[in-house]
Amino acid sequence: MSRLRVGIIGTGYIGNVHARIYARDERVEISALYDIIHEKAEKTARSVGGRVCRSREELFENCDAVLVCTPNKTHVEIAIDALRHEKHVFCEKPFAIGLESARLLLEEAQKSKCKFQVGHNRRFAPVYVKLRELLRSDQPHSAHIKMNRGELKNPAWTGDPNITGGFLYETTIHLFDMIRYQFGEISELVAYGSQHEYPELDEFSMIFKFKNGFHCTFASSSDASWLFPFERIEVFCHHRTILTQEMESLIDSKEMDANFEFLSFSMLEKEERWGYVQEDKAFVDSILEGLTPPVTALDGYKSVEIVESVYRAIKSGEKISF
Ligand SMILES: NC(=O)c1ccc[n+]([C@@H]2O[C@H](COP(=O)([O-])OP(=O)(O)OC[C@H]3O[C@@H](n4cnc5c(N)ncnc54)[C@H](O)[C@@H]3O)[C@@H](O)[C@H]2O)c1
The missing domain is CATH 3.40.50.720 (NAD(P)-binding Rossmann-like Domain)
Incomplete structure (x- = not known):
């Protein structure tokens, strides 16, 4: 063949x-x-x-x-x-x-x-696949999310908004796609932003509400140092917290006792831990087997819609409805 x-x-x-x-x-x-x-x-x-x-x-x-x-x-x-x-x-x-x-x-x-x-x-990273699996068998109520970068200096173009479109396009968009993937479609958001180190808005605080009633806070900074974990999702369910730390680990804390389950993905090669191997395989599978790719153009469009809505919310000072 x-x-x-x-x-x-x-x-x-x-x-x-x-x-x-x-x-x-x-x-x-x-x-x-x-x-x-x-x-x-x-x-x-x-x-x-x-x-x-x-x-x-x-x-x-x-x-x-x-x-x-x-x-x-x-x-x-x-x-x-x-x-x-x-x-x-x-x-x-x-x-x-x-x-x-x-x-x-x-x-x-x-x-x-x-x-x-x-x-x-990230949709293919084992830590987020596991998070989705756990959330499918529970009813998440709310979440506290962060997605930071240490700097926008490397590669140099990441600090140039004329090339990136802005920090939210370069970095935060990964978890904007992730919140749709994990929690469903967004109904409204409010956002605040400020500018410090770079010639663009580089610090963000956002609150999202979803069509199913779920809500979350989301912070994103472009100059936060590379303190671990620069990317974290904490989800709160009925007497349960599930916490992810970058693509490295997941903690599942249930009920009232002090025990929790800790899953580590650090033994995986980075390209698999970050989901690159799996997304590349899925692309070829979709071509060879005539399947719909798992992250479609519509998903891409919706991630852009979230970025634009956050920038619009900051500029206008108003709540944005979807
Ligand atoms: N999914 C992820 O985790 C992930 C990680 C890194 C980068 N990215 C994305 O991938 C893209 C590339 O990022 P990178 O870190 O590899 O950047 P990079 O600067 O390392 O590589 C970009 C390459 O594109 C070349 N190039 C620029 N304009 C071109 C053109 N018009 N035609 C052909 N080649 C051109 C440059 O010479 C350079 O070799 C960006 O959009 C970035 O957001 C995604």
């Missing part, structure tokens, strides 16, 4: 993560690589193979599926171009910057016969 030919656009940090994973998948051939810095694509090709292309057009001629692994502001244009060349698309987060371009990409993805998956890897 011939292998699925995968092309990678943008062979920086995350492009290489996916490249290493697909190099181990027998169903896949990394057939083409393109980066505006040619040497970066050449370097990746030396470790995983693949034709080093001089243009996107050349890449499209040499693959069936495309991974869009370039900086945020380029995603929509590249992903639409790939869909128009009838390629399956895996697009890194964020899906888009701004509702207008998100709508354009959503329409393009929905009318295409090709598969489209968004890189919200």
Whole structure:
């Protein structure tokens, strides 16, 4: 059986993560690589193979599926171009910057016969898969969430809102997608934000209410140091707290006694602990088996909608209803 030919656009940090994973998948051939810095694509090709292309057009001629692994502001244009060349698309987060371009990409993805998956890897991280499983058998009431970064200096473009779209697009969007995945659709939110270290809003406090009555507080800071855990979800149920700490561990504390269960995922390789291996497998499964990808263009659109609603709430000082 011939292998699925995968092309990678943008062979920086995350492009290489996916490249290493697909190099181990027998169903896949990394057939083409393109980066505006040619040497970066050449370097990746030396470790995983693949034709080093001089243009996107050349890449499209040499693959069936495309991974869009370039900086945020380029995603929509590249992903639409790939869909128009009838390629399956895996697009890194964020899906888009701004509702207008998100709508354009959503329409393009929905009318295409090709598969489209968004890189919200955390949905596949074992800690969050476990959290979802536990919440399915209980009734969560509320949660306290944080998603921080130590800095916006590395890579340098992460501190440039003209490229990222803003801190919420670069980082917090991961857990915006996660709260929909774990708790359902949002009905309203209020938010406060301020600016300190970077030329954009870089500190956020938010409260979300969901259509099913669930509610949560959510803090997100871009200059908080890398104190562990920079990412944490604490969910409160009936006489129960479930706590996740980054992709490392989950604590389940039930009833009135002092005992709790502690699950550690730290023995897993990072690429699996963070869900990259599983999301890459799911993308190929969806193509080869004709399945709907687990993180759709509509999920991507909704994550952008949350980001935009938070920025709007801060600007207007008003509660936003969905
Ligand atoms: N899902 C995750 O956990 C995760 C982690 C890191 C990054 N990301 C996302 O992946 C994307 C890339 O991030 P990164 O950390 O790998 O950045 P990076 O700077 O390491 O790599 C980006 C690469 O894209 C290349 N590039 C830029 N514009 C291009 C263009 N128009 N055409 C072709 N190549 C181009 C650059 O030369 C660079 O090699 C970002 O959108 C980021 O938000 C997601």
